[in-house]
Amino acid sequence: MPKIRPEDLEAIAMRMRRQAKLRDGTARARVTVHMGTCGIAAGARKIMTALMSAMEEQGVDDVTLTTSGCAGLCSREPMMTVEIQGEAPVKYVNLDENKTRVIFTEHVLGGNIVADYALGVGSERVA
């Protein structure tokens, strides 16, 4: 490690910011990959890895990645749900790595729903 100057603090802090956001639980958007047995068998793990690398490459620090269980639509796995804060969640189905990257750029970062891959907007009502 070289000696640092006051102006270096910001660069280090930037690098650490994503981590801090994750720990504070304050994120702008949340992407959930459905990882039931079915999802994993259909390749959900690859989707997760693709999302993680995309976030890292683009230095995205305000998006939370999580998993959840089977979304109940096993035949259309791998699936993920994108929730932008304050907007209805959108489910995407039959994903592969390319689609995932497109969705990440267009929807998660750009705010435009990728209608071609989306199952539908909104969620089932719970209870």
Add this chain to the structure above:
Amino acid sequence: MAEQTSPPTAHHVGRAQLLVCAGTGCVSGRSLKVREALLEEIDKRGLKDEVKIVATGCQGFCAQGPIMIFQPDGIFYQKLKPEDVPLLVEEHLIKGRPVEKFMYVPSAGEPPIPKLSDIDFFNKQRLIVLRNRGLIDPEKIDEYIGREGYQALAKVLASMTPEEVIDEMTRSGLRGRGGAGFPTGVKWGFTRKAPGDDKCIICNADEGDPGAFMDRSIIESDPFSVLEGMAIGAYAIGASHGYVYIREEYPLAMERLHIAIDQAREYGLLGEDIFGCGLNFDISVFRGAGAFVCGEETSLISSLEGRMPEPRVRPPFPAQSGVWNMPTNINNVETWANVPVIMRRGAEWFSSIGTDTSKGTKVFSVVGNVNNTGLVEVPMGTTLREIVFGIGGGIPNGRKFKAVQTGGPSGGCIPASLLDLTIDYERLGEVGSIMGSGGLIVMDERTCMVDVARYFLEFLVDESCGKCTPCREGVAQMHGILERICAGQGRDDDIEMLIELAEYVKDSSLCALGGTAPNPVLSTLKYFRDEYTAHIADGKCPAGVCKALIQYSISADACKGCTKCARVCPVGAITGAKKQPHTLDRSKCIKCGACYESCSFDAVLVE
């Protein structure tokens, strides 16, 4: 495409981070084993690139340890065992379902609370000193920098003169957290102005009060905050060297401190020409000599110089003549940890928190007969009730609250009638106690206040260095009287004698060890005098603690014959058939109280 699936690099943060508490409390509850089990399980499940396990410093909720916080969801898990790990990983990490059975339950029958931010113990606290607890890996300087670390030092070096720093500290109203509560900025000013080519600063991490662990936790969870505070102090005071005088019994804190110092040196934040701004300052760690009196500043200095840790008369104060006759500024760990925040956010901000005379927050270690034992940081001016019942969750086993003891062994006991007292230096002094370093012991109705006074005086007799007569002999005499009273041999004039001795010891001892040693006696006499009289005049211990004064018996009406007491009795003094009232043979009874503690029907009586 190969490129798309390339594993994330070393700096990646993954999608989840499990913050496992590696403070001393949780470590003794095997949290490191839990961490190992997590690492293993995550490896086995192929989640290594997605999930990061971070060992943090003390998170404060020691009663529930080992604890872990699951981020980004903010879920608080408690009392984890290594064998719980596979289920936890399967459910929460793979299936995304937080696991209720490891969550915090406020009291029996209530639903569990998943989120840390919804748990009273946490959301009623205000964290300034402990701002980074549980949020950073204390062994990585980058994580500290990521949370605004070292910005205060950068600001100070770039834009403030030493006098301006001292002025800012003085205006902030910060007072020393080591016990006496002396204004920090004023003390810095004395040392700066004292004649001398070189000056020295010390961080007092001796923390000798029984039951206190604030300073240990600060160093374990955020060592850089202390180092940054000291660097700012060094600049303001004009010191080129600093010592951290740390208790031998704190191996984990010591290790983290060494790691932190090494990393700060590598970044040029300790050593020569810090931040390229011309400041030369370095820190060494000194292991304490292991006695309570070592924490007293003049003894500490004597110990640092390689001599017996004995106090000396002041003046001269360390600010005039300290380590090797250099002007020396000594502050407590918590005092130093406040400094970077004050310099970053300003004196006005800091002084807006707290009361008229006591600014900022105070960290307390809350222990004793309270549900949520742990480390608590609250603004000055918080009531005792809020700490004991709000954050502490009240008294276990449905018993009644009796008193809290603050200020360490030479503090005082505050009764239930003063629960609404707002805590600051002055208010505590007015009721006969002290802030001390922040120990807070909660006592329930089964605590004998005479016995409490006896206990603390015993500690002080052991720890008196023996140099001055009033402390060495006076405290021992007082202790002797208390022993007698507890043994049922109290005399009518004992109380008068205790008060008289207390005045002598207070006024004529060399250092504050003797100066404050009578506090436990005086404060219990003030609020619980009837208990003393019951011991002396009636031969009774109302709380049922002093063995010589109590008898156990079993109420035939209340006893359900569950046999529990007979089974726990170590000397076979209790007999009786199942479902029949039991009897206790007093000639065999050794008054250990095991039956009393074990009975679920309040059928064991003590009088």
